[in-house]
Amino acid sequence: MAEGGQGGESLLFLTDEQLRKGIEAMFFAYRGFTADPDKILSSHAYGRAHHRAIHFINRSPGTTVNNLLSILGVTKQSLNRVLRALIEDGLVESRVGKRDKRERHLHLTKEGQSLERALSDAQRARMRAAYRAVGPEAVSGFRQVLEAMMDPEMRFHFKKNKDEA
Numbered sequence: 269m270a271e272g273g274q275g276g277e278s279l280l281f282l283t284d285e286q287l288r289k290g291i292e293a294m295f296f297a298y299r300g301f302t303a304d305p306d307k308i309l310s311s312h313a314y315g316r317a318h319h320r321a322i323h324f325i326n327r328s329p330g331t332t333v334n335n336l337l338s339i340l341g342v343t344k345q346s347l348n349r350v351l352r353a354l355i356e357d358g359l360v361e362s363r364v365g366k367r368d369k370r371e372r373h374l375h376l377t378k379e380g381q382s383l384e385r386a387l388s389d390a391q392r393a394r395m396r397a398a399y400r401a402v403g404p405e406a407v408s409g410f411r412q413v414l415e416a417m418m419d420p421e422m423r424f425h426f427k428k429n430k431d432e433a
Contacts (some may be wrong), residue, residue: 304390312357312383317342317350319387322376325360326384330373332365339425359383 305319324339325331337347351374354360359380365371376384399407415423
């Protein structure tokens with residue numbers, strides 16, 4: 269298929285070089301996207317795993333440890349290490365389930381909500397600036413590309429959270 273379309277690139281055919289540039293763009297964009305939160309996290313001696321846990325606990329207050337394991341795709345040992353630190357530092361509360369006493373439901377404390385807000389404010393500012401720079405059609409297309417790259421079970425979690433918002 270010949271190259272054509274907008275900007276000289278067909279959406280149906282991309283060369284390996286064009287794909288490589290897209291991959292590199294994702295790496296550099298991720299680096300920028302995580303830079304500001306990384307600075308905030310480092311002042312607490314936390315890493316990106318802590319950030320992801322805080323983000324998803326905030327998105328679904330009362331989520332279970334098992335649900336968080338499923339969303340994050342990490343080992344139980346790894347998540348327990350992260351949660352232990354967040355609980356000990358007073359950012360997350362683990363409450364026993366009312367129906368099933370074996371379940372642990374996770375909630376952010378006021379301090380946890382404050383940290384989550386600082387982390388997400390930094391990322392929202394970067395996303396807002398980028399979205400404004402490229403316009404609504406590019407934003408929609410970007411979201412479609414990201415969704416298409418997700419594994420099916422992650423797409424389910426994403427769409428479920430998107431529908432709740």
